[in-house]
Amino acid sequence: MATSNRVIVYGGRGGLGNVIVEHFKGKSWWVCSVDINPNDAADENVLVDPNLSWTDQEGLVCKNVAQHLQENKVEAIINMAGGWAGGSANSPDFIKNADLMWKQSVWSSTISAALAAKHLKSGGCLVLPGAKPALEGTAGMMGYGMAKAAVHQLTKSLGDKKSGLPENSVALALLPITLDTPMNRKWMPKADTSTWTSLEFVADLLHGWAGSQEGRPPTGSLVQLVTKDSQTRLVCE
Amino acid sequence: MATSNRVIVYGGRGGLGNVIVEHFKGKSWWVCSVDINPNDAADENVLVDPNLSWTDQEGLVCKNVAQHLQENKVEAIINMAGGWAGGSANSPDFIKNADLMWKQSVWSSTISAALAAKHLKSGGCLVLPGAKPALEGTAGMMGYGMAKAAVHQLTKSLGDKKSGLPENSVALALLPITLDTPMNRKWMPKADTSTWTSLEFVADLLHGWAGSQEGRPPTGSLVQLVTKDSQTRLVCE
Numbered sequence: 001m002a003t004s005n006r007v008i009v010y011g012g013r014g015g016l017g018n019v020i021v022e023h024f025k026g027k028s029w030w031v032c033s034v035d036i037n038p039n040d041a042a043d044e045n046v047l048v049d050p051n052l053s054w055t056d057q058e059g060l061v062c063k064n065v066a067q068h069l070q071e072n073k074v075e076a077i078i079n080m081a082g083g084w085a086g087g088s089a090n091s092p093d094f095i096k097n098a099d100l101m102w103k104q105s106v107w108s109s110t111i112s113a114a115l116a117a118k119h120l121k122s123g124g125c126l127v128l129p130g131a132k133p134a135l136e137g138t139a140g141m142m143g144y145g146m147a148k149a150a151v152h153q154l155t156k157s158l159g160d161k162k163s164g165l166p167e168n169s170v171a172l173a174l175l176p177i178t179l180d181t182p183m184n185r186k187w188m189p190k191a192d193t194s195t196w197t198s199l200e201f202v203a204d205l206l207h208g209w210a211g212s213q214e215g216r217p218p219t220g221s222l223v224q225l226v227t228k229d230s231q232t233r234l235v236c237e
Numbered sequence: 238m239a240t241s242n243r244v245i246v247y248g249g250r251g252g253l254g255n256v257i258v259e260h261f262k263g264k265s266w267w268v269c270s271v272d273i274n275p276n277d278a279a280d281e282n283v284l285v286d287p288n289l290s291w292t293d294q295e296g297l298v299c300k301n302v303a304q305h306l307q308e309n310k311v312e313a314i315i316n317m318a319g320g321w322a323g324g325s326a327n328s329p330d331f332i333k334n335a336d337l338m339w340k341q342s343v344w345s346s347t348i349s350a351a352l353a354a355k356h357l358k359s360g361g362c363l364v365l366p367g368a369k370p371a372l373e374g375t376a377g378m379m380g381y382g383m384a385k386a387a388v389h390q391l392t393k394s395l396g397d398k399k400s401g402l403p404e405n406s407v408a409l410a411l412l413p414i415t416l417d418t419p420m421n422r423k424w425m426p427k428a429d430t431s432t433w434t435s436l437e438f439v440a441d442l443l444h445g446w447a448g449s450q451e452g453r454p455p456t457g458s459l460v461q462l463v464t465k466d467s468q469t470r471l472v473c474e
Contacts (some may be wrong), residue, residue, distance in 0.1 A: 031376050036425035041281075054332055055332055055333050055336060056338045058332045072318030088354075088394075088400055089350040089353065089354040089395060089402055090351075090354035090401030090402075091401065091403035094347065094351060094401075095291055095347050095348070096292050098291070098343075098347055099290075099291045099292060102339070106335075106339075106383065110331065110335055110379075110380075110383075111332070113331075113379075113433050114326060114327075114331060114332060116326065117325075118327075134390060135392060137390065137392075137394040137395075137396060137397050137457060138390070139394045139395075139398075139399040139400045139401075140399060142347075142391060142394045142395075143348075144341065145390050145391070145394055145396075146347075146387035146388075146391050147387070148390075149386050149387055149390030149392075150381075150383035150384070150386055150387045152386070153371060153383055153385075154379060154382070154383050155374075155384075156373060156374030157325075157374040157375050157376045157379045157382055158326060158374075158376075158379075159374060160374045160376035161376075162325060162376040162377060163376045163379075164325035164327030164328065164331075164376075165326055196300050220374060229438070
């Protein structure tokens, strides 16, 4: 482990998380997965108990990550946790789903930021899970939009020099539109998948940011993944 | 009560809430205060138990408001709940304070939105508590910024025709910079108070929006209160 590059993947057992863990393992990185479920491909696993409070989750995750890392620092922390749930103001599930969205996207992002403050290398990279639709109103998925808007604003805060992150590190939010996952193929069988972004593209992009300071967008950027004719370009703001 | 104008003031026992309740009472409105503590100036009080979960708070507040209103609708729902707490990514209190900010600003705003879907008149007015600093990063107060950014994005969602709010109603976020409160005068004794916004100005503005559809900003607007030389102007986006 002494000379490996190291990455923490929060949500490392999700659809995208799996692909990211495998991609980094394929490049011989040391990978710590943080998730509700273990990822056997990772070198280490930190399990999240979804029944704990926000602060208790933070305490337990930080303690267990610190034990695995000892004095080592990581090149990157990548959070791709989070799901999707709908709900307008008049939906019976509006607040129940908003609660779930908040826990999945924002709890994981703040704990990732706390981990970055402790364990990221100088010049390291923190990536959080945004969403392009939340740049505007999202009437049909209000809780989802709020959670992602909070992650976007957190990213801007983390991009400030007084954020508490190590020097020269960058904080970025990744804003996909639609990812090409088995689940999306199942639920949207007639969609034009040539506008969907492949998970391998995302994993390769993240590996590039994690491994080198060159080519990264400026810290605090919201990085949209815009895919057309199966080609993805980055739009930063 | 049959012919009164009616307003629900969420956070009706806070510094700004007190002034708003008194202002509407002075104009002979029926006022229901929703707060942790009762406001004796209000016609009715619904007490919030801060130890309940988000969904349980919603359930209890909605049940009690419905009992007070019976079949009546309200002209306006005004949420001015919420406090302030700091914290960067490396602060020990980062997540504890983020949790508090979320509960104060976002739980109250979503429950206000749920109340609006049920009890607001057609052409009614819902106002939520934003904050101008959260339009950018807020490195020294990350939890506060996230919560307010979520309220801003919720406001945009509520401004959509498919939000679930009654027809022709408007949802607005009020974005003060610094309010002229006793607490702010105490903590910032040397500040230039000519750039602070008076609570009476805010109460009068809200009363105007509540009582008449004319002169309201477009639904979904984030309304900044910019005060200079003790004169406040509105900047909408």
